[in-house]
Amino acid sequence: MVIAQTIDCPACGAPASAGFRFCEACGTPLHGVPAPSAAAEWVSSSTAPQRCEACGHTGFSSDGYCDQCGQRGPTGPDHSEFDLGPVAGVSDIGHRHERNEDAFALGTLPGTPLVVVCDGVSSSSRGDAASHAAVDAALPVLRTALTEGSHPERAIARSVHAAREAVTAVAGPDQGNPPSCTFVAAVVSAGSITVGWVGDSRAYWLPDGGTPCCVTVDDSLANELIASGMPADEAHAQPHSGALVRWIGVDADDGPPKARTFTPEGPGRLIVCSDGLSRYRSAPEALASSTPPGPPLAVARQLTQLALDAGGVDNITVVVVPYPPAAPTEGSAQ
């Protein structure tokens, strides 16, 4: 299990788990505040559970179960928010689920925000363990690969590989129905945006004033049928047309992620999200017209609230990246 990432307290500089709401040293709120200092390389929504919801006990085994009553503790908090400045995101449990099985990680390289969002497959066991392990493994690899000069698509492929290994590791002794998750990553640099994905978590490009589009193509049965020549309306009418055909998990194929790189013609925003949002605003135009202007964290919060108000039947994760990326706060030139 990856140790929860630390960020530095914006007030006193003490290291703190990114999953904590308040600094343990001085009590300052750690989130909902502007970007942590540039020393924070990346953050994620992973955090070990603090207290068993069933019995109140505070000890959990490394496999995530309460030492006292055996209740499975959540792998991540019900709600988390991060704001790194050029990129911000929100994840919420929604109204219907027992656990938040979405996970996300944000990072930055100078002038290049990085995003990984994973959605635990709810029909698998411990989907949250998969999604958290995946984002925690993927983001640092993505970062390192880019630092080493890999093309963003290649870097995302390497991060998917790392996510697969991490999900395999958490599968442990599980039988038949191993933990699995979707994956979408984005690298937003000054000249281009690259998105790579496995599954049905999405990225939308919303240009300021232009025609919005969905950058990703869901790895769904319907799209598979369309790709093999079936007319779209017929494919969508098939039973289980929305079923995932690719995911990250021991029981999944290990081919490379699909990827797209494009150069926007002008400024806009990239929205990376789980289907907890896209199920309510699937069409790019619908999402664009629901996305207000504003700083990334405020926009992510409003889109999350939109999904909650629409029913919130699934976990919701929304990450917002303005393009072109905000200038790096520290001038560590390349």
Added chain:
Amino acid sequence: MSPQSGFTAEVYQNPYLAAGAETVDAVITVTAGEGGAAPSPAGTPSAAEAIMIDCSGSMGYPRSRMTEAIKATGVAVDTLRDGVLFAVIAGRSRAEQVYPSRGMVAASADTRAAAKQAIARLTPSGGTAMGSWLALANKLFAEVPAQVKHGIMLTDGRNQHETPEALRQVLAECEGRFSCDCRGVGEDWAASELRTIASALLGSADGLEEPAELPAAFRAMTEQAMGKSVADVKLRLWTPAGSTIRFVKQVFPQVEELTGRRVAVSDRIGEYPTGAWGAESRDYHVSVQVPPGTLGEERLAARVSLVSDDTVIAQSLVLARWTEDDALSTQINDRVAHYTGQAELAEVIQQGLEAREAGDDATATAKLGRAVQLADESGHEQTAKLLRRVVDVEDAATGTVRLRRDASSLDAELTNVRSTKTIRVKRS
């Protein structure tokens, strides 16, 4: 899974429970040395072997019984690895050391030859007190530092020359000190005695049709003992607060009740002995009663680990999930169902044979009929064949049988001693 240790533990269960349900059953398959190579994390463990040969008077009738026993003991001695400590004990009303004259000696060409000379001089005379044989083996084992300590005990009769209480006492002293495989030859041994000894000492019990089978049986037991590569493995069970362990059983390759053998490690954790392991696979059935959870909740009902030297070498999780979906909660895992049937099979065979011996033909017919039905359903051909030695089967599917008047005591004891042997679920 723990590839480094060479052990794997896989769980088979239906984790889904209906609202208010409390019982969680799982079968755990533990495999050591998959792919043939025995795991030996710290090299081959040192071993010691004690061979206890019944030399009571009845071993002389027929003569072949003693001569085959002598031959078999020689084969066992020849099968020992060089350097393995060993001793041969003659069992009568008292135990007497045959070779070496005291203590144990390392196997070599010289000691094997000397042992075989001493064994050849064995003569049948006197009575049977198995507790005294085991007590001597225990004393010899206590004096040597070997990691794997194994005994072979051969008898042709009942434990007539000591009280059952005396045998129980010795077994309690020997438990956990060494393992022991027991074999009966001839027609007068008691399956229940052999099973009691083998169970307590984590070994196997069986009988032989003919004295001529002895050498092969002794070779097999010795080879198996020499193949043990991890000494003293324990099954560790974590269960949640408020739960009750209904039972813990080994269910393959034979049924062994482990429930009462728990050694508490902490409030939540207990350990059960499984003895030494070579390249082999065993199945365990764990049944836990947990406090009912709320719908949608997932709880750990048990964490099952294999532990050697206080290190976890394989682990498996038994889960409980409460659901409103009857289609999920009403399914019974096929392995759990299979072993529930295999355990009942062993029980009804033993009860049926006991009733038969007590002259209660009605109970014997009902129990053995049920056994025939269970053996037929599960495809347990060996047991079905044995049962046909004690009953005539009219209809296996309904368990309609008649007791055979011509069944010998060997037929009954063999059926009894092998009653606990199970088969794995047949892939359909």
